[in-house]
Amino acid sequence: ELKVEQNPLFLSMQEGKNYTIYCNYSTTSDRLYWYRQDPGKSLESLFVLLSNGAVKQEGRLMASLDTKARLSTLHITAAVHDLSATYFCAVDAGNTPLVFGKGTRLSVIA
Amino acid sequence: DAGITQSPRHKVTETGTPVTLRCHQTENHRYMYWYRQDPGHGLRLIHYSYGVKDTDKGEVSDGYSVSRSKTEDFLLTLESATSSQTSVYFCAISEPVDNTEAFFGQGTRLTVV
Numbered sequence: 714e715l716k717v718e719q720n721p722l723f724l725s726m727q728e729g730k731n732y733t734i735y736c737n738y739s740t741t742s743d744r745l746y747w748y749r750q751d752p753g754k755s756l757e758s759l760f761v762l763l764s765n766g767a768v769k770q771e772g773r774l775m776a777s778l779d780t781k782a783r784l785s786t787l788h789i790t791a792a793v794h795d796l797s798a799t800y801f802c803a804v805d806a807g808n809t810p811l812v813f814g815k816g817t818r819l820s821v822i823a
Numbered sequence: 824d825a826g827i828t829q830s831p832r833h834k835v836t837e838t839g840t841p842v843t844l845r846c847h848q849t850e851n852h853r854y855m856y857w858y859r860q861d862p863g864h865g866l867r868l869i870h871y872s873y874g875v876k877d878t879d880k881g882e883v884s885d886g887y888s889v890s891r892s893k894t895e896d897f898l899l900t901l902e903s904a905t906s907s908q909t910s911v912y913f914c915a916i917s918e919p920v921d922n923t924e925a926f927f928g929q930g931t932r933l934t935v936v
Contacts (some may be wrong), residue, residue, distance in 0.1 A: 755913065756866075756927045759907055801865065803925070810856055810881065811917075811925055816877035820841045 715740045715806045719814030726792050726821055734787040734817045736802035744805035745785045747776050749798045756801065760787075792821045814821070826850050829914050829928035836935055842901040844931050846914030848894075854917045855897040856925065857881075857889065859910040866913065872897055904935045 716739040726732050736745070743764055748756040760769040762785060763776035769776050773796065775788045785802055799818045803811040824851030834929040836842050846855060854873055858881075868881030870889040878889050886908060888900045901908055911932050917925040 724904075746923075753883050756930050758924045758926070761922075801922075805919075810854075810868050810871045811915075812868075813858075813866040815863070 714750045715742075715804060715809065715812045717804050717812050717814040718804060719800075719802055720816060721815050722761075722817055724817055726819070728793055728821055728823050729791050731748070731791065732789050734789070734802075734819075735799055736785040736787070736814055738783050738785075738804045738812075740783075741780070742804050742806045743778075743780045744807075745778050746803045746805070746811070747785070747787055748801045748803065750801065751798050759800075766801050789819075792794075792819075794821050794823070797821045827914060827916055827926055827928045829931050831931060833932045834934070836903060836904050836920075836933070838935055839903050842904050842933065844899045844912055844914075844926060844933070846897045846899070846916075848897075849915045850918070850926075851894060852916040852918040853894075854919065854925075855891065856907060856915040857871065857887075857897070857899045858913045858915065859883065859929075860913060861906075861910050869899065869912075901933075904933075905908075906935050909933060909935045 718737045721794040745762045747759040765780040767778045773790045779791045799816045803813045828847045831916040856871040857869040872878045874893040914928040
């Protein structure tokens with residue numbers, strides 16, 4: 714059974730600082746997705762990672778995938794308030810539905 | 824934006840009554856999913872479908888049933904609603920051959936009183 718663990722689950726960070734969210738998963742997969750969710754809203758796709766070593770960047774966010782370590786990271790550079798949201802990783806193990814981590818609630822404070 | 828619509832968006836119902844939530848897509852994606860989201864649990868899969876009349880259970884399927892008679896529609900039924908089924912329900916669609924992510928509907932907030 715595929716298990717996906719994110720950490721931390723809660724993250725309070727100061728504006729301008731850097732931090733990384735981790736997503737570990739338990740079985741072989743080379744497809745991983747990152748989503749963002751604002752309070753009361755649906756999930757919005759951020760990144761699609763489809764191979765070992767994949768790296769995607771959008772603004773202050775950068776995601777990477779290491780399939781050998783079964784690890785993806787979401788790195789935040791010079792955080793700003795607008796990045797406050799909950800971030801989910803989701804893993805596709807092939808022929809099974811996506812399994813989500815519990816989410817990381819990020820709060821960026823001045 | 825992916826063409827995926829959930830209805831209703833909000834519903835309050837009484838314990839013991841049946842409730843049906845609808846998910847409609849215009850993308851012709853094969854896979855459709857129902858998730859529920861509760862604080863501290865992230866998203867948990869209820870049921871999913873990989874084609875018309877092809878469905879399977881997820882990790883929290885007890886008390887729920889689904890039907891997919893057309894590619895575009897995926898219905899979730901709570902046969903006899905209980906307070907523990909108060910939650911936000913999300914429908915999602917995906918097409919694995921496209922190598923793209925799953926796209927989510929706007930969600931349905933269901934309250935069982």
